Amino acid sequence: MVLALLLSGSAWAQTVIHAGRLVDAAAGAVIEAATIVVDGDRIESVQLGYVGEPDIDLTGAFVMPGxxxxxxxxxxxxxxxxxxxxxxxxxxxxxxxxxxxxxxxxxxxxxxxxxxxxxxxxxxxxxxxxxxxxxxxxxxxxxxxxxxxxxxxxxxxxxxxxxxxxxxxxxxxxxxxxxxxxxxxxxxxxxxxxxxxxxxxxxxxxxxxxxxxxxxxxxxxxxxxxxxxxxxxxxxxxxxxxxxxxxxxxxxxxxxxxxxxxxxxxxxxxxxxxxxxxxxxxxxxxxxxxxxxxxxxxxxxxxxxxxxxxxxxxxxxxxxxxxxxxxxxxxxxxxxxxxxxxxxxxxxxxxxxxxxxxxxxxxxxxxxLNEWENLGSIEPGKYADIIAVPGDPREDVDEFGRVHFVMKGGKVFKQ
CATH class of the missing domain: 3.20.20.140 (Metal-dependent hydrolases)
Structure with a gap:
């Protein structure tokens, strides 16, 4: 059953994600409290604060581009x-x-x-x-x-x-x-x-x-x-x-x-x-x-x-x-x-x-990779490649090894 779920992934026409801390890779900064809206395999919008009811709650997590x-x-x-x-x-x-x-x-x-x-x-x-x-x-x-x-x-x-x-x-x-x-x-x-x-x-x-x-x-x-x-x-x-x-x-x-x-x-x-x-x-x-x-x-x-x-x-x-x-x-x-x-x-x-x-x-x-228009940051229009770790790697570098959420192209493969 787990393998079947991994093979299919789980996808939604539109998915709302609340992120506690979100890495803004374009600016090299971390945003406290943000809402990511995913439509299909792409990111539709990123908004400051928590907007609407989340389909995926990552308010306690450190969220990054894949x-x-x-x-x-x-x-x-x-x-x-x-x-x-x-x-x-x-x-x-x-x-x-x-x-x-x-x-x-x-x-x-x-x-x-x-x-x-x-x-x-x-x-x-x-x-x-x-x-x-x-x-x-x-x-x-x-x-x-x-x-x-x-x-x-x-x-x-x-x-x-x-x-x-x-x-x-x-x-x-x-x-x-x-x-x-x-x-x-x-x-x-x-x-x-x-x-x-x-x-x-x-x-x-x-x-x-x-x-x-x-x-x-x-x-x-x-x-x-x-x-x-x-x-x-x-x-x-x-x-x-x-x-x-x-x-x-x-x-x-x-x-x-x-x-x-x-x-x-x-x-x-x-x-x-x-x-x-x-x-x-x-x-x-x-x-x-x-x-x-x-x-x-x-x-x-x-x-x-x-x-x-x-x-x-x-x-x-x-x-x-x-x-x-x-x-x-x-x-x-x-x-x-x-x-x-x-x-x-x-x-x-x-x-x-x-x-x-x-x-x-x-x-x-x-x-x-010559793919900046599609990959590398969580911005509107890019692929919805989103990962998260439970803690802040700026405080504990071993957090990089604790990935507990993985979305690729709008599909969740680990949650």
């Missing part, structure tokens, strides 16, 4: 068997496993996510299943298959023997040269992606020795960005090393993901160009913790996880103090789905005020 996580991998979750599963699982297995991952993400308060790398069209299928109401989950924007260079972080043949390795090309997301860059972007358009994700440097969890070397030329990245613009796509760049970041920012990507070894030069360039930083602190902390567990990672991955993981929080603190624009992202799928909220705690611990952390997951994320 959170947006700008970096997840919705179809998988890290485990000691993760690399082996590349050879033993079918795409359908990944899609089925994503059903609880999606539900946990939504009920944790994340009504929208940006999936940054899923193969075989699985994320697109999950996106469709959620949109059509077959499964419970957040609104999904996906990059489809991440783009890499030969041997790079998202080369699907890394770590396998020579008989299986082959030579993947742009259709499989492997780019070597400018022509490949255009074909790889067009292949993502063909598979139904919403944006482009590149791996501008090595990565922590790939079966390759370097976690930070630059892996695209600046010209290749510029070609990807130019091709992406033809299709209305924004480009996210996974990057740990400074030179790979510098090339990506100079070539015009819209966001840097992780940013572990971000230099002062890169920070200045990001401020100059308005490039967003998506820090994923929780992924670094999770990888570092698992690196201490014998056999959890292969030895090549374990060494990188131990070295890179501890640095992301410090980089975030420096970037925040320097004024680099920051949008919320977790890399969930590395860390467990549903724990996304812990990123707020780590951001606050690193020096970001609570209201700015909330803004990073609402207004800032919506702007980076």
């Amino acid at each position: 959170w947006i996580d700008m970096h997840v991998h919705i179809a998988n979750q890290q485990s000691p068997d993760r690399f082996l599963e590349n050879f033993t699982l079918e795409p359908a297995d990944s899609a089925l496993r994503a059903v609880p991952y999606s539900e946990r993400t939504l009920t944790a308060g994340f009504t929208t996510v940006r999936d940054l790398g899923t193969e075989h069209g699985v994320a697109q299928s999950i996106r469709r299943a959620v949109a059509e109401g077959h499964i419970v989950g957040p609104r999904i924007f996906t990059a489809g298959k991440s783009l890499a260079t030969t041997g790079g972080h998202a080369d699907p043949s890394n770590g396998v023997n020579s008989e299986l390795r082959g030579d993947p090309g742009p259709t499989q997301g492997v780019v070597n040269g400018l022509d490949d860059a255009y074909k790889a972007v067009r292949a993502r358009y063909k598979e139904g992606a919403d944006l482009i994700k590149i791996t501008a440097t090595g990565g922590v969890l790939s079966q390759a020795s370097s976690g930070q070397n630059p892996q695209f030329t600046e010209a290749e990245i510029a070609a990807i960005v130019a091709a992406a613009e033809d299709y209305g796509y924004r480009v996210a760049a996974h990057a740990h090393g400074a030179e790979g970041m510098r090339r990506a920012v100079a070539a015009g990507v819209h966001s840097i993901e992780h940013g572990t070894y971000m230099s002062d030069e890169v920070m200045e360039l990001m401020r100059e160009k308005g490039t967003w930083y998506v820090p994923t602190i929780i992924a670094g902390k999770f990888a570092t913790a698992q690196a201490e567990v014998e056999g959890y990672f292969s030895e090549v991955v374990r060494a990188k996880a131990a070295a890179i993981g501890p640095l992301i929080a410090d980089t975030f603190a420096r970037a925040y103090r320097t004024g680099v624009p920051i949008a919320f992202g977790t890399d969930s799928g590395v860390s467990p789905h549903g724990d996304n909220w812990k990123e707020f705690v780590y951001m606050v611990e690193a020096g970001m005020p609570v209201m700015e952390a909330i803004a990073s997951a609402t207004r800032s994320a919506a702007i980076l």
